[in-house]
Amino acid sequence: MHDPANASGPADATRATDPADPAGAGDTGDRERAARLFDIRRIIGGLFLLYGVILTVVGLLDGAAAVQKAEGVRINLWTGVAMIVVGAVFLAWERLRPVDAPGAPAEDTTTLDTEETARHA
């Protein structure tokens, strides 16, 4: 069922016809780099950091009207600080455990021996 004219190479041919390879060991390096760069944790972390900084600045500059609208709470400032914290947590997580990306996780691909895991199935 696989097209021999498909230019994606033998590694991908394995992936397409053998879905029993869940960790994607047939990945090319290019694909892994893309997965690293676009690790969702990095995207969320970056987005929240950016939003957090914007809101914090806005919150510090908010006039009386904005504060009064939000029941006297500097809600932009609070939300901004919280988003900076969340963003930082995601970036730190990505730094500390980079292998957990949706690429080929090194530590996690070790398959256990079968007797040990029969009960999991």
Place this chain on the structure above:
Amino acid sequence: MPTHLSLAAPDLRLDVNLLDYAVLAIYFITVLGIGFAARRAVRTSLDFFLSGRSLPAWITGLAFLSANLGATEILGMAANGVQYGVATVHYYWIGAVPAMVFLGIVMMPFYYRSKVHSVPDFLRRRFNGQTQLLNAITFAVAQILIAGINLYALALVMGALLGWPLLLSIVVSAAIVLAYVVLGGLSSAIYNEVMQFFVILAGLIPVTVLGLIKVGGFSGLADKVRRSALGDPGLHAWAGTGSGATNPLGAHWIGIVLGLGFVLSFGYWTTNFAEVQRGLSARNTTAARLTPIIAAYPKLVIPAVTVIPGLVALVLFSDLGKPDGPQYNYAIPLLMENLLPNGVLGIAVTGLLASFMAGMAANISGFNTVFTYDIWRSHVKKDKPDEYYLKLGRLATVAGVVLGVGTALIAAGFSNIMNYLQTLFSFFNAPLFATFIIGLFWKRMTAWAGFWGLLTGTVAAFASYIAFKAGLLNFGTELNASFWGAGIAFVVDALVSVVVTLMTAPKPERELRGLVYGLSDASLADDTLAGDRAWYRSPVLLGAGAIILGAALYIPFI
């Protein structure tokens, strides 16, 4: 009832400025960026439709949750909060969590380990091609309808809040969804879902906190709800369900437990491919099983940011849901208008729009997979090269979005988006769940029993709903009608399945290996990863925890 559009409150217009639009623009640039990045990683149809089965459980888990966190949750549940009060939590604690845990513990191993591409594909293996086709077609139609609802809700929000014309909002948001699903397939849909989950929380938490401050905290809220139109019953989940008439839902507890908690909820969460697909994209069996269970924990606490704002809106805006006031669905947008200053307002608008798009993207990515694999490849053109199906998947995405735009206008005819969705679920998922549960646990069940059970069950659901609408059957509220309609469909499906089974010949056991409980497929390689032995990755332990927590959360609201 084509009154929906005319009710779009003309006085509701958010005071958005350049700052809020900047926040919105940053988000959508990021989303499209993910689409382009994911395109580089998509080489095969497996990449496109199932993310190459490579994602860790926390990503698929949050995506699983977010696939359902579209129009249904945010506006629909807040609307239910206004209309029914605290009883809305039934949709979460009994109407979602137990089914999600059941999917993870019992059913996901069958789905994942049999390496099926979709729910209809599983039906083909367990029963026959006809059952697959029947389910694929009803599913595809349902997804297009629901995608239309998501689009319509999105257009309502954009129209009411930002002043965009309905058609322009529909076309622009459909174009964004189209762009990122066509480019990156399921991967970019899932990435956007995970991102959307955090952004919507960043928008809803400030709304909830400020709303609570405004009404004087939890005790102030409770006091004011007692004095509202709902009165004291609005603060209880179970009180008054013994007779069925003295609670805001108008439902008997048997209807809630069996109709919502069992048939509707198990049907939706365990057999709806738009949900199950997230689990199938996980990297191994454990991650697939953990997908719905990880989703169950945030699901337990989401009512805090939907039902509470609904109650706050109930006490603050007394004309909500009245013939000349704004609709129930405007509960959260009204709070945003009244409480959020520019900045956070932009985040909340972004979160809302993103959640609609994520909901729609989930429908579209479910639709394109089922159309490509289960309708086209299985029944129209077999044995084409993989590239052909990848291209077809992208074409099906375009077609799905275009049809969704059309059905967005159908959704306009219903008074409450949530009721409409519930009605659809009872049509398509309740009988499917009956077929699944019998087929999984009874190896004697025959191929044609699968087909006829599903067909008659689906027809029974339609018939009961039409009978209710025509006044032949009296279920009280529309909501109650969906509980009972689902129950009827389930029973009819089960009865027909049993009767047909007894009259036809069963499939040989070797064809059922890995598809039926008790007949495991010994030829399957074990895919457990090193970290999976840890207690915090045990599906049974985590699943039991979620159910116990759900039961405990009910205690203050009995």
